[in-house]
Amino acid sequence: MDTTVVVVGAGLSGLVAARALHRRGVEVVVLEAADRIGGRVLGETTVLGSRLDLGGQWIGADHHRVRALAAEFGATEFPMRTGTLPGLIEAGKRVPLWSPALWLAGLALAAAGVLARTGTPKRWNRTTLASVLRAVPGRQARGLLEAVASVSWTADLDRFSVEAMTRMIRAQGGLRTMLSTAGGAQEALLAESMGALVDGLAAELGPRVRTGSAVTSIVRDGDGVTVRTGTDRLRAAKAVIAVPPPVAARISHEPTLPRPRLDLEKNTYMGLVHKAIAVYERPFWRERANGELVVLDGLGHAVFDTTAPGGPGHLCVLVGGPRARRLDGLDAAARRDALLRPLVPHLGSAVLEPVGWHEKAWHLDEHAGGGYTALPAPGATDGFPPLSSTPAGHLHWAGSETAREHPGYLDGAIEAGERAAREVAEALG
Numbered sequence: 001m002d003t004t005v006v007v008v009g010a011g012l013s014g015l016v017a018a019r020a021l022h023r024r025g026v027e028v029v030v031l032e033a034a035d036r037i038g039g040r041v042l043g044e045t046t047v048l049g050s051r052l053d054l055g056g057q058w059i060g061a062d063h064h065r066v067r068a069l070a071a072e073f074g075a076t077e078f079p080m081r082t083g084t085l086p087g088l089i090e091a092g093k094r095v096p097l098w099s100p101a102l103w104l105a106g107l108a109l110a111a112a113g114v115l116a117r118t119g120t121p122k123r124w125n126r127t128t129l130a131s132v133l134r135a136v137p138g139r140q141a142r143g144l145l146e147a148v149a150s151v152s153w154t155a156d157l158d159r160f161s162v163e164a165m166t167r168m169i170r171a172q173g174g175l176r177t178m179l180s181t182a183g184g185a186q187e188a189l190l191a192e193s194m195g196a197l198v199d200g201l202a203a204e205l206g207p208r209v210r211t212g213s214a215v216t217s218i219v220r221d222g223d224g225v226t227v228r229t230g231t232d233r234l235r236a237a238k239a240v241i242a243v244p245p246p247v248a249a250r251i252s253h254e255p256t257l258p259r260p261r262l263d264l265e266k267n268t269y270m271g272l273v274h275k276a277i278a279v280y281e282r283p284f285w286r287e288r289a290n291g292e293l294v295v296l297d298g299l300g301h302a303v304f305d306t307t308a309p310g311g312p313g314h315l316c317v318l319v320g321g322p323r324a325r326r327l328d329g330l331d332a333a334a335r336r337d338a339l340l341r342p343l344v345p346h347l348g349s350a351v352l353e354p355v356g357w358h359e360k361a362w363h364l365d366e367h368a369g370g371g372y373t374a375l376p377a378p379g380a381t382d383g384f385p386p387l388s389s390t391p392a393g394h395l396h397w398a399g400s401e402t403a404r405e406h407p408g409y410l411d412g413a414i415e416a417g418e419r420a421a422r423e424v425a426e427a428l429g
Contacts, residue, residue, distance in 0.1 A: 003027045006236045007239070012041050012194075020417065033212070039367075041197075077191075081307065093345070133145055151294075153271060194410060223237075241398070242399050245265040273362045274319045274362070280314075283305060283313035285347040297342075336359075
């Protein structure tokens, strides 16, 4: 044996699994296709020295695993700055809170919450969310609902069923939790970025993590697995695949994977999302407005104030679903203008002059495949969170999508990595 366990993918889940095994005295090698670690976590340093996250960043109110890992590495948690409700913008004007559109959108969201608790008729697994939203009266109400759905799930709403929506809501703790900051899924951030956790895990593993090593095939037999990359061949007793199913589908297997796993890889796709963070000397907008906004027209993007206490100003912008692709053909200056100019009437003209601009189109990342998570195709009977993690012989599964708690979140990635490590350790005896 070249090693005891091969972990495929150096994202948060894979690194957690590898470290847990390493601490149990199990020899482990992590193979990462990209030239960096982190997967859907990506921390960067700004020109002003602050840290930010271009990938997963939020800590939910009950995300105790990521909090524990952050505490272990001495990272500084701070609460999101938020108002009672985000400001809504259309055609450069604020939509008043008493607008009928808001009440209608609120009723629609309440109905979605009820469906998530009670379940939907089978036919709704082939009914797309886009077709339902087209029937909602009122341009503003539709715009708000489309923006909320696109940013929440990064789905192409023409490829996202009502059944998928309700199951995602249920798995992620309900709409109130999903959409809330204080007490919800976006409660806190780390001043050092989530990248600090990835770096800490990788540092402990050292040379056991190999980047630029895309796994092309895995052969399973009675004694273990043979894992091949473009340049290497590794023999191991066990393997853990810690990448989402649409990315794992690129790996060939011998013998063929069990039908449930093949269907899972075939019937899921990664979400579309463009994330950008504008950096300013200070959070000047706080003098006149809350930095939490939803732009209903144009790209339908969401804006968040992710500034750390005492730090330079950070405005985080998210564009989800097919609208994110509208930015792909633009240069950086045009993308920045498209995302920031709608904010001028509310935050001031200074918003157009950040000292730093960081962005990432996750759907253009060949190794991540997209973000935030894997999504089921309409009509599929699998691909709903949490995804199955039943081992296939000596092959085990991690990744945030397989978490029992908080699938699709960073906390879920940690849970899945810890669970996979336990499974492998028990199987090894």
